[in-house]
Amino acid sequence: MAVIIRKAETEKDLKGKAYVHWKSWHEAYAGIIDKSYLDRMTLEKCEEIALKFPDHLLIAEDDGKVIGFVSYGDCRDEDLADTGEVYAIYILEEYYGQGIGGRLMKEALKELKDPSLIAVWVLKENGRAIRFYERFGFHPDGKEKEIRLGTPVVEIRMVKRKEDVI
Numbered sequence: 001m002a003v004i005i006r007k008a009e010t011e012k013d014l015k016g017k018a019y020v021h022w023k024s025w026h027e028a029y030a031g032i033i034d035k036s037y038l039d040r041m042t043l044e045k046c047e048e049i050a051l052k053f054p055d056h057l058l059i060a061e062d063d064g065k066v067i068g069f070v071s072y073g074d075c076r077d078e079d080l081a082d083t084g085e086v087y088a089i090y091i092l093e094e095y096y097g098q099g100i101g102g103r104l105m106k107e108a109l110k111e112l113k114d115p116s117l118i119a120v121w122v123l124k125e126n127g128r129a130i131r132f133y134e135r136f137g138f139h140p141d142g143k144e145k146e147i148r149l150g151t152p153v154v155e156i157r158m159v160k161r162k163e164d165v166i
Helices: 011-028 035-040 043-052 100-111 127-135
Strands: 003-007 057-062 065-074 083-091 117-123 139-149 151-161
Touching: 003 100, 011 043, 011 057, 011 065, 011 083, 057 100, 065 100, 083 100, 100 127, 117 127, 127 151
Parallel strands: 083 117
Antiparallel strands: 003 057, 057 065, 065 083, 117 151, 139 151
């Protein structure tokens, strides 16, 4: 397996990203997010999102197939100035444990050149994702928010200093 990490450039890349988004939500969030909400998270909806937000997107590709992605940019939180954000990082379940998520994260952190702080929001019940972020030096900063994904779920914000990039 020769996984390539690169910027998304074509509509095919974006449709591959959409598939990973859709599939990984169903794989990672079963039992965490309300099933009826997951059922409404269709591939078509993920394609709309991918085509609407094509910038700041890196994909992981294995033999021409998109198997993971990370999106990043300026932090959307008003209380964090000079901060970057990892908006989303997803890998198809069959590729878990192979270091692909780590490679995507490292490349996204390199792309976030200017900010002194980097943030990520993660579902409080998603222990696997929290442990992943902790390996990169992220830690909870005490901010939480409740969002509705069918039923209410809680997200926590994790942050890290840029100089702590691994």
